[in-house]
Amino acid sequence: MISDELACLIRDGYNALGELGFAESLSGYRLYHWADRNSLSQARVYRSSKDAREIAKYDSSGAYRPLKGAPNLPRGWVLELPNINDLKRALDFFYPGAIATWLAFREGKTEPVCLRQTLNRQTGMYRVTRKLTADQAQSLVREACRSDSRCLRTILWGIEPDHPPDFLPASKSDPTVDQTGQKRAALPFLCLEACNLLVAAARTTVKKTSR
Amino acid sequence: MIEKRKSALVLVGHGSTLNPDSSAPTFQHADEIDRRGLFAEVYCTFWKQEPSLREVLRMVESDDIYVVPNFISEGYFTETIIPRELELTGPVTRRSGKVIKYCEPVGNDPRMIDLLLRRARDAAPGVPPEKTSLLIVGHGTSLNQKSAEAAHQQVRVIREKRLYAEVMEAYMEEPPFIADWRKNTSQKHVVVVPFFIADGLHSYQDIPVLLGIESARTAAASQQEIFRRNPYSLDGRELYYASAIGTEPLMADVILDTVVRFDRKHLYDLAA
Numbered sequence: 199m200i201s202d203e204l205a206c207l208i209r210d211g212y213n214a215l216g217e218l219g220f221a222e223s224l225s226g227y228r229l230y231h232w233a234d235r236n237s238l239s240q241a242r243v244y245r246s247s248k249d250a251r252e253i254a255k256y257d258s259s260g261a262y263r264p265l266k267g268a269p270n271l272p273r274g275w276v277l278e279l280p281n282i283n284d285l286k287r288a289l290d291f292f293y294p295g296a297i298a299t300w301l302a303f304r305e306g307k308t309e310p311v312c313l314r315q316t317l318n319r320q321t322g323m324y325r326v327t328r329k330l331t332a333d334q335a336q337s338l339v340r341e342a343c344r345s346d347s348r349c350l351r352t353i354l355w356g357i358e359p360d361h362p363p364d365f366l367p368a369s370k371s372d373p374t375v376d377q378t379g380q381k382r383a384a385l386p387f388l389c390l391e392a393c394n395l396l397v398a399a400a401r402t403t404v405k406k407t408s409r
Numbered sequence: 410m411i412e413k414r415k416s417a418l419v420l421v422g423h424g425s426t427l428n429p430d431s432s433a434p435t436f437q438h439a440d441e442i443d444r445r446g447l448f449a450e451v452y453c454t455f456w457k458q459e460p461s462l463r464e465v466l467r468m469v470e471s472d473d474i475y476v477v478p479n480f481i482s483e484g485y486f487t488e489t490i491i492p493r494e495l496e497l498t499g500p501v502t503r504r505s506g507k508v509i510k511y512c513e514p515v516g517n518d519p520r521m522i523d524l525l526l527r528r529a530r531d532a533a534p535g536v537p538p539e540k541t542s543l544l545i546v547g548h549g550t551s552l553n554q555k556s557a558e559a560a561h562q563q564v565r566v567i568r569e570k571r572l573y574a575e576v577m578e579a580y581m582e583e584p585p586f587i588a589d590w591r592k593n594t595s596q597k598h599v600v601v602v603p604f605f606i607a608d609g610l611h612s613y614q615d616i617p618v619l620l621g622i623e624s625a626r627t628a629a630a631s632q633q634e635i636f637r638r639n640p641y642s643l644d645g646r647e648l649y650y651a652s653a654i655g656t657e658p659l660m661a662d663v664i665l666d667t668v669v670r671f672d673r674k675h676l677y678d679l680a681a
Contacts, residue, residue, distance in 0.1 A: 256429070262427070262629075264426035264457070295468045302467045311463075321552075322552050390463075391463050393461060394458075
């Protein structure tokens with residue numbers, strides 16, 4: 199069970215994922231924004247894993263957060279959850295599939311998919327993205343996925359088949375590096391394949407060039 | 410009542426990177442089904458939101474998985490995008506010890522007709538149907554004919570009931586176009602029901618502009634104090650705009666019936 203594995207990982211000392219911090223508590227588990235870890239007594243308390251979905255929906259300015267890996271989670275809340283299943287569910291609302299993806303990758307059950315393969319299978323309005331050149335792809339990914347402002351996931355895919363993501367800073371493709379730059383005991387937060395937002399951005403790039 | 414305590418239910422929605430309400434009905438119905446405790450696991454996945462179709466099956470731990478598209482019709486998404494992204498080989502896909510059962514979209518349920526009629530009634534209470542044009546609006550797309558066919562079929566069945574003075578169809582991306590509603594309807598009262606899953610980008614923000622009840626795209630429904638101010642007086646006509654039918658709470662039961670229908674239809678494939 200994924201939640202059993204998560205419980206083991208927490209006992210082993212992991213206490214962070216993306217912008218989140220978590221820990222065992224007297225009544226179960228506590229989940230919060232890492233930056234609030236020293237001021238949790240002032241945070242608003244929530245008790246349902248589903249509250250996580252609402253908290254993750256908007257940033258602190260009220261803007262919609264379509265990309266869950268973006269480093270702009272709002273602060274000032276704490277989730278008090280009764281058990282590990284609820285913690286797992288809450289983490290899945292903040293960072294959908296992050297834990298399952300890491301566990302599957304660690305067990306060799308899943309592989310990264312290169313950007314070219316992702317773009318080449320697109321149809322309809324995204325079919326045009328197969329025209330994205332390698333150079334365009336590299337600059338796009340370097341900018342659109344950067345950890346300091348766009349997405350905290352660690353990228354394991356390259357642009358072309360069998361190519362590593364060596365066009366990125368080495369830290370961006372190293373699962374042992376905490377992408378928030380804080381050197382915490384963070385669970386790896388992997389990106390095994392370009393998301394739909396990047397495919398949409400690729401379309402914009404191609405359209406701009408062909409104009 | 411179905412019970413699938415060893416199976417997972419994966420609801421597939423379109424989702425949106427622009428409108429937070431687009432995924433709301435998919436989450437709403439998943440929460441309701443989860444609350445009833447009928448499945449071991451219930452997950453939502455989206456084309457435009459996370460978890461993506463590429464990620465969601467990693468999250469599922471059951472070996473028996475029902476995938477139900479929370480889409481209003483068969484078409485480009487149900488025939489191209491979802492099977493491709495989930496790497497499905499047909500209605501039943503066996504992979505790595507798992508059985509993935511790909512169900513019909515919820516919009517195929519026969520109760521959609523009743524839902525459309527209920528929406529029309531609720532949007533225009535007290536307005537006599539025999540003096541009203543009912544306009545069913547859908548997406549329509551050149552990518553797949555079935556998208557518009559589903560709405561067309563609903564219109565045909567509702568028309569045969571002879572409840573409304575006229576029952577018309579209109580689409581965003583193919584004729585008859587929504588923007589032409591003035592010339593394509595004849596009655597003073599016009600009730601417009603979006604044949605959509607969510608009050609999202611298209612249904613709440615785009616279509617009101619095409620109808621002329623908004624001059625530009627408004628904020629999302631969840632960021633408004635009042636959902637709609639029906640009726641809208643336009644060129645001597647009274648227009649009533651309804652909420653998308655996919656937000657009906659009954660849709661949770663429609664999803665469960667879709668699973669039941671799948672089992673009935675694919676009894677022999679599953680026994681193989």
